[in-house]
């Protein structure tokens with residue numbers, strides 16, 4: 001499997017520190033607001049990546065943080081505390097806001113078929129570990145106390161790593177947001193590890209520390225959480241391209257200085273979702289959330305399909321028309337899968353194996369998900385029986401997560417029900433969606449119409465013996481399973 005690495009700016013074979021096992025870390029959401037669909041694009045693509053690694057047979061340990069403290073409105077340690085902004089906006093406590101938006105985030109993930117990482121750690125739950133790491137950085141001379149805060153000293157690094165292949169504008173975080181310089185910093189790129197003296201007198205969450213009562217900086221949480229759950233050697237770090245600088249740069253600075261050895265060789269960044277007007281962002285007030293898409297009649301998995309149609313390292317243009325097209329294509333694909341007959345013969349294992357290899361080659365080339373979708377269309381045209389085609393679709397879906405065969409089965413049942421439940425004279429069967437039962441109920445109605453009451457009673461008794469109750473109405477028959 002080949003993956004592009006933002007740290008080396010090259011595509012290379014994916015290797016891990018321990019063969020067969022992947023230590024994977026993902027920057028999680030700052031839970032002061034709903035995740036917008038641009039954020040969700042990152043989580044969808046990271047989910048596909050994790051599933052692909054597992055599909056390849058690798059063991060994956062995936063860790064994610066939940067930022068519920070310390071993230072200021074500018075990523076460069078200035079501006080307002082995002083959690084406090086959320087609490088003020090909604091007249092709730094910071095912890096209520098954190099809980100509400102954490103739940104909302106995972107509800108979105110479930111709808112989008114995004115698997116929950118093996119470990120999810122809220123930042124507020126690991127304060128002693130952050131303090132230990134900050135103390136370690138002070139002890140090793142990589143940090144200093146100034147104006148009451150603890151800062152990381154970037155001048156002590158041989159190299160302050162910057163991922164330079166992302167948007168120019170992302171390098172200008174502090175400048176862009178027009179915020180004041182922090183006079184305590186010795187060097188322009190230094191960043192806060194621990195806040196004590198700050199302008200946030202009303203900061204809701206504070207903890208005791210060797211440097212006074214305060215709270216951690218945003219970057220330290222990812223370094224410390226990953227160290228605790230992934231160990232000293234991380235294989236793969238994921239995030240949105242927004243996080244590349246300064247957040248990931250600062251994580252590398254902290255972790256490598258603390259550990260005294262290289263930390264994470266492989267970086268995976270998902271690019272922006274843009275609209276024709278520009279980047280989608282909460283601060284600019286034009287961010288769409290998943291609930292809005294649902295209210296507009298879109299299946300969340302149509303959005304997943306839309307994201308999978310393009311490459312994660314390209315900006316993806318969101319318009320309603322583009323989403324319409326994706327939803328149309330997704331529905332057609334489900335309909336084609338629904339037209340296949342399950343169990344029409346044995347699954348051809350040789351075909352399945354060959355398809356699997358082809359799929360791995362396509363998607364395993366730097367997560368080329370659009371080729372993965374092409375592979376699904378190709379599978380539908382295979383010279384094989386329907387059972388084999390369905391098995392191939394099911395197999396690909398372990399990575400794509402589009403519920404292809406599940407939705408196809410539901411559509412098949414629905415279609416069968418619609419076909420079986422109304423006869424020519426308009427007689428209607430209402431039941432629990434089992435076409436075989438519907439058909440029996442219809443046969444009973446036909447027997448009654450033909451005055452063959454013995455046959456009608458026989459069918460009713462037969463159904464009763466199977467726990468099914470019939471109720472005749474003026475326009476048809478309703479059936480239900482006895483509870």
Ligand SMILES: [Zn+2]
Nearest residue numbers: 027028222247
């Ligand atoms: Zn992070």
